[in-house]
Amino acid sequence: MNRYFQRYGKAMTAYIFLTTSLWLLGMVLMPQLLMVDYSFWYHDEGVQAIAMKEADRLEAQLDDIDAAITVAESKLDSAVENARPVIETHIAELEAKAGAMEPLFEPLDEAIRNPPRIYGFKNYIYLLTNTLHRSIFVKTMLFSLLVTFIAFALCYPVAYYLSHVAKGHRTGIIIMGLMVPYWVNEILRTFAWLMILSRNGLANSILSFLGLTDQPVDFLNSDSGVVIGMIYCYVLFMVFPIYNTLETLDHNQIEAARDLGASWIKIHRTIAIPYAKPGIAVGCIMTFMVAVGTYAVPSILGGTSTLWFTQIIYSWFFDGGNWNQGAAYAFALLVLCVTFVMFMMRFFKVSLEDIAR
Amino acid sequence: MNSQRILSLFCSMYMIAFMAYMLAPLAIMAAASFNVSSIPTISPWKGFTMEWFSILFRDRILWDATLNSIIIAVGVILLAVPTGLAGALLLMQMQSKSRNLLYAILISPILTPGVIVGISTLIFWNKLGVSGGLFLSVIGQTSFIASFCMLIFMARLQRFDQSLEEAALDLGASQQQVFFKVTLPFLRPTVLTAIGISFLQSFENYNTTLFVIGAKNTMTMRIAGMVRLGLTPETNALAVIFIVLTIAAAVAFELKRRVEKRREAVLKEMKKREDAAIPLIVSDSFPDKMPDMAA
Known part of the structure; x- marks a missing residue:
């Protein structure tokens, strides 16, 4: 703390600490913790149901009393003079009874609107026992791994070419060319593939021109369309990190290995790939994370049979209205991502510092 | 050497194929915006038209949504850039073990899927009685865009010669003066980068915004x-505008990079000559001795 005062003075130190802690607590930690908290409780629907039933019963009683009052009032008009006080007291009695019932509704309303919370694993157990949701979770994970792997296979040669084969201006031009699809809106990139993959789109024209299919392939209602679109959208999250690390590899190392007779497979296996590990780890983490967490691509390219886990989470929040269940699903997704990040860091022996570079 | 040539030919072909894979979908999408056909397609080609652009420019809903996007992006820049800078300054001076933990937490929003950032923001602010809208979008996006800003500032600060600050302090400048006259000018280009990245990230964002935007609309x-x-080529016309803007930005970025590279080369050359001319004064080691002298 003293170091900060000496270096930045009082006002700056206050700004640094205040701003960072607001960010840390108000935007990162507390929202996440509250989400986790939400995922571990649910409203007691039993109590809610009982309260509703009880409220209905009281409501019916109240209706009966109201009806009795109406009957009595209609009698009052036609009644003879000396019968009137009797009827009037009767009405007063009924009104008092109805009035006495009013406060009974308050706790019931409260129980219906805001039923007691029960802490437990129910939301998670639901995810584990609902076979459809469970299978979508597993599918999302496996397809994201597939997308990550294909992206790596596609991108490694590109990153290597950019850093060690291409010369001078050509590197700049290619990178410029890659910047364009990288920065064009994700939705529009997906839309481009919606055009290509649709029933009478380019992909089907080519397939039928080559005589590979006799009727159009329905890419848009199958997972293949979603995976194809996702690879296109997220492939560049893999190129740039690998390129950034490979760029710092001294080209003389490769030259030396080649002069000493190493085959190109061996050069990549023993020099380039081990050197690029931090970049590969970052690329895989970023690609997996955007693939697993995407809502745009499956919602545009997929149909009802190709639901992605994020779409289920979304429907818990905005269609199902069960935020607790949605929070549990979101936390499950977060755990999956954290596990993947940890695994990649362990596997490639890189630290968090390398990741952020 | 023949196998070498085949390999390099294969390499070039692969690169051409990859670039075609990356750019052709965008080209197809752009081309369809000029087709008369009322569904976005390039085959069959029914004739050239600019009609979809004029429909696009008359689309009030879209431009209102764009205004919202800009409002959010400005809000995000105002919050995320100073926040990221504060985080970077805090971490750069930290040496204790807790630094790694704090660092991990502050970059965690980048490693969290956008939907989860949105959900946690929505739950937290809903508890405080604030529901989805422009404000929550700013907050939700800031939580991870600030992390990007922090990383950008940290990368720059790592190349900062701290003895400059020390020298200024020793020469009697107040801490405020040092920050505004030494540190901030050094960070100036980085501030601009951070603003640019924040704007793009905010404007493009879908996954986080989806959960916190409420009943409002953004361009994305x-x-x-x-x-x-209701898919019409109007969307393609919008894509053309996006692509043109992105190409312009990419070209500008590349030109700036080249100018900087050339300037760096010139500076290096000058320094080389300077060092050769006055070999006795080892100017680099001078600032290091300053603190000792002060002590």
């Missing part, structure tokens, strides 16, 4: 709506 949300329901 609106495009998603247009793509899902």
Whole structure:
């Protein structure tokens, strides 16, 4: 703390600490913790149901009393003079009874609107026992791994070419060319593939021109369309990190290995790939994370049979209205991502510092 | 050497194929915006038209949504850039073990899927009685865009010669003066980068915004709506505008990079000559001795 005062003075130190802690607590930690908290409780629907039933019963009683009052009032008009006080007291009695019932509704309303919370694993157990949701979770994970792997296979040669084969201006031009699809809106990139993959789109024209299919392939209602679109959208999250690390590899190392007779497979296996590990780890983490967490691509390219886990989470929040269940699903997704990040860091022996570079 | 040549030919072909894979979908999408056909396609080609652009410019809903996007982006820049800078300054001076933990937490929003950032923001602010809208979008996006800003500032600060600050302090400047006259000018280009990245990230964002935007609309949300329901080449016309702007930005970026590279080379050359001319004064080691002298 003293170091900060000496270096930045009082006002700056206050700004640094205040701003960072607001960010840390108000935007990162507390929202996440509250989400986790939400995922571990649910409203007691039993109590809610009982309260509703009880409220209905009281409501019916109240209706009966109201009806009795109406009957009595209609009698009052036609009644003879000396019968009137009797009827009037009767009405007063009924009104008092109805009035006495009013406060009974308050706790019931409260129980219906805001039923007691029960802490437990129910939301998670639901995810584990609902076979459809469970299978979508597993599918999302496996397809994201597939997308990550294909992206790596596609991108490694590109990153290597950019850093060690291409010369001078050509590197700049290619990178410029890659910047364009990288920065064009994700939705529009997906839309481009919606055009290509649709029933009478380019992909089907080519397939039928080559005589590979006799009727159009329905890419848009199958997972293949979603995976194809996702690879296109997220492939560049893999190129740039690998390129950034490979760029710092001294080209003389490769030259030396080649002069000493190493085959190109061996050069990549023993020099380039081990050197690029931090970049590969970052690329895989970023690609997996955007693939697993995407809502745009499956919602545009997929149909009802190709639901992605994020779409289920979304429907818990905005269609199902069960935020607790949605929070549990979101936390499950977060755990999956954290596990993947940890695994990649362990596997490639890189630290968090390398990741952020 | 013949196998070498085949390999390099294969390499070039692969690169051409890859670039075609990356750019052809965008080209197809752009071309369809000039087709008369009322569904976005390039085959069959029914004739050239600019009609879709004029429909696009008359689309009030879209431009209102764009205004919202800009408002959010400005809010994000105002919050995320100073926040990221504060985080970077805090971490750069920290040496204790807790530094790694704090660092991990502050970059965690980048490693969290956008939907989860949105959900946690929505739950937290809902508890405080604030529901989805422009404000929550700013907050939700800031939580991870600030992390990007922090990383950008940290990368720059790592190349900062701290003895400059020490020298200024020793020469009697107040801490405020040092920050505004030494540190901030050094960070100036980085501030601009951070603003640019924040704007793009905010403007493009879909996954986080989806959960916190409430009943409002942003440009990206609106495009998603247009793509899902009632698809017309108007969307393609918008894509053309996006692509043209991105190409312009990429070219500007590349030119700036080249100018900087050339300037660096010139500076290096000058320094080389200077060092050769006055070999006795080892100017680099001078600032290091300053603190000792002060002590």
